Amino acid sequence: xxxxxxxxxxxxxxxxxxxxxxxxxxxxxxxxxxxxxxxxxxxxxxxxxxxxxxxxxxxxxxxxxxxxxxxxxxxxxxxxxxxxxxxxxxxxxxxxxxxxxxxxxxxxxxxxxxxxxxxxxxxxxxxxxxxxxxxxxxxxxxxxxxxxxxxxxxxxx
Numbered sequence: 584x585x586x587x588x589x590x591x592x593x594x595x596x597x598x599x600x601x602x603x604x605x606x607x608x609x610x611x612x613x614x615x616x617x618x619x620x621x622x623x624x625x626x627x628x629x630x631x632x633x634x635x636x637x638x639x640x641x642x643x644x645x646x647x648x649x650x651x652x653x654x655x656x657x658x659x660x661x662x663x664x665x666x667x668x669x670x671x672x673x674x675x676x677x678x679x680x681x682x683x684x685x686x687x688x689x690x691x692x693x694x695x696x697x698x699x700x701x702x703x704x705x706x707x708x709x710x711x712x713x714x715x716x717x718x719x720x721x722x723x724x725x726x727x728x729x730x731x732x733x734x735x736x737x738x739x740x
Contacts, residue, residue, distance in 0.1 A: 597623070597626075598623075599623060599626045606623070606626070607630075610622060610623060610627055638682065638686060638689060639689065639692050639696075641682060642679065642682060642683075642689050642692055642693050642696065643692075643696045643699070643700055645675050645678050645679050645682070646675075646679065646693060646696060646697065646700040647700040647703050647704045647707075648671065648675050648704075649672060649675035649676060649679065649729075650700055650701050650704035650705075650720075651704040651707055651708055652668045652669075652671045652672045652675070653672060653722075653734055653735075654704060654705065654708045654716055655668050655708055655711075655712070656668045656669060656672065656734075656735045657734055657735045658708075658714050658715070658716050658717075659708075659712050659714050660714075676730045676731070679693070679730060680730055683726075690726060693726060694724070694726065697720075697724060697729075701720050705718075722734045722737070
């Protein structure tokens with residue numbers, strides 16, 4: 584005799600769990616129509632929290648990558664790599680500027696996560712290169728400077 588395992592029917596699985604994109608379209612339509620009584624508030628809150636978190640993680644990831652390449656450009660004597668590192672610096676700065684323009688409140692998160700991003704970037708470049716990197720960030724932490732300065736042109740590093 585075989586035993587069957589009960590599985591939830593498609594009707595009992597929420598639209599949110601079955602088709603996120605369709606759920607989003609319906610939620611947007613409900614919001615536009617002011618149909619708040621039928622709105623799936625619990626999942627909407629979850630999605631909004633996730634969106635906020637993903638923006639913060641993107642800032643952290645791009646900042647870490649930016650710092651890695653600034654460190655490489657400033658301290659690793661490999662002139663054949665300078666152009667590639669500078670291109671990465673330009674791209675990361677551009678994406679960070681876009682994020683911060685769209686959500687200026689992320690500037691606080693940028694500054695708050697700077698030390699952790701630096702520590703991780705430093706760990707990465709120390710594994711990649713046998714170079715004497717400084718233990719601390721030796722440049723300006725001013726947001727505008729981090730997003731624009733060519734620190735490698737400075738004689739003070």
